[in-house]
Amino acid sequence: MELIFRDDAYCRSCEATVLAAGPDGIQLDRTVFYPTGGGQPGDTGVLRWSGGQTHIVDAHKGEGQDEVVHVPAEGAELPEPGAQVAVEIDWERRHRLMRMHTCMHLLCAVITGDVTGGAVGDGKGRLDFNLPDTSLDKERITAELNRLIAEDHEVQPRWITDDELAAYPQLVRTMSVKPPMGAGKVRLLEIAGVDLQPCGGTHVRRTGEIGPVRIGKIENKGRQNRRVNILFAE
Ligand SMILES: [Zn+2]
Numbered sequence: 001m002e003l004i005f006r007d008d009a010y011c012r013s014c015e016a017t018v019l020a021a022g023p024d025g026i027q028l029d030r031t032v033f034y035p036t037g038g039g040q041p042g043d044t045g046v047l048r049w050s051g052g053q054t055h056i057v058d059a060h061k062g063e064g065q066d067e068v069v070h071v072p073a074e075g076a077e078l079p080e081p082g083a084q085v086a087v088e089i090d091w092e093r094r095h096r097l098m099r100m101h102t103c104m105h106l107l108c109a110v111i112t113g114d115v116t117g118g119a120v121g122d123g124k125g126r127l128d129f130n131l132p133d134t135s136l137d138k139e140r141i142t143a144e145l146n147r148l149i150a151e152d153h154e155v156q157p158r159w160i161t162d163d164e165l166a167a168y169p170q171l172v173r174t175m176s177v178k179p180p181m182g183a184g185k186v187r188l189l190e191i192a193g194v195d196l197q198p199c200g201g202t203h204v205r206r207t208g209e210i211g212p213v214r215i216g217k218i219e220n221k222g223r224q225n226r227r228v229n230i231l232f233a234e
Pocket residue numbers: 101102105189199200201202203
C-alpha cells in the first residue's frame with residue numbers, strides 16, 4: 001500500500017482502487033489517510049465513487065506492514081472491491097493536527113526530561129515528562145514556544161538505517177513509543193537546530209505555520225510525572 005502522507009503531508013486527495021470493503025473497514029491500494037499512531041489521531045474524510053460515497057470516521061493501522069484501514073460511518077454504503085474511488089481527507093482538521101503535532105516537537109526541545117507519553121487532539125495536545133521538578137514555569141514555556149514558532153524553523157523528515165539508530169539511541173526522546181524498527185530504515189523528524197527524533201506523523205513545513213500557542217494546565221500526575229497541556233492561542 002502506498003502511503004502518500006509519509007512523503008507529502010500536504011496531499012489532501014488521491015485516486016485509489018478498492019482492495020477490500022466491509023462495515024469494519026475499507027482497504028485501498030494507496031491513501032492520503034494517516035492512521036492513528038504516535039499520539040496522532042487517524043484522519044477523517046470521504047470516499048467517492050461512481051454512484052456512491054461514504055464518510056470515513058477514523059483510520060487505523062491494519063495487520064500488515066503499511067496497511068491502513070478506513071473506517072466507514074455506521075450503516076454507510078460500501079464500494080465494491082476493484083472500484084475506483086476518489087479519496088479525500090478533512091483537510092481543515094488534519095492541518096490543525098499537523099500544527100499541534102509539530103508544536104509537540106518544540107515542547108520536547110523547551111522542556112528537558114524524558115517524554116513518557118502524549119497525545120495530539122484537535123486544537124490541543126499534551127505531553128507527559130518524567131521530571132521530579134514541580135516548578136515548571138508556564139509563562140516561560142509559553143514564551144519559549146512562541147519564540148521557536150516565530151523563528152520559522154524548517155521542518156523536514158530524514159531517514160536513517162536501523163543500524164544507525166541502534167548506534168545513536170540518544171535520538172529517541174520518547175520512552176513510551178519505540179520507533180518502528182525492523183523495516184531497515186527509520187523516519188526521523190528534524191526541526192533544524194531545535195529537535196531531531198524518530199517520528200512517523202504528519203508535520204507542517206515550517207514552525208511559523210503553527211501559529212501562536214499557550215500552555216494550559218500543568219498537572220502533577222505522580223511524583224515524577226508532569227503533564228503539560230498546549231492550546232492554540234487563537
Ligand atoms: Zn512528529
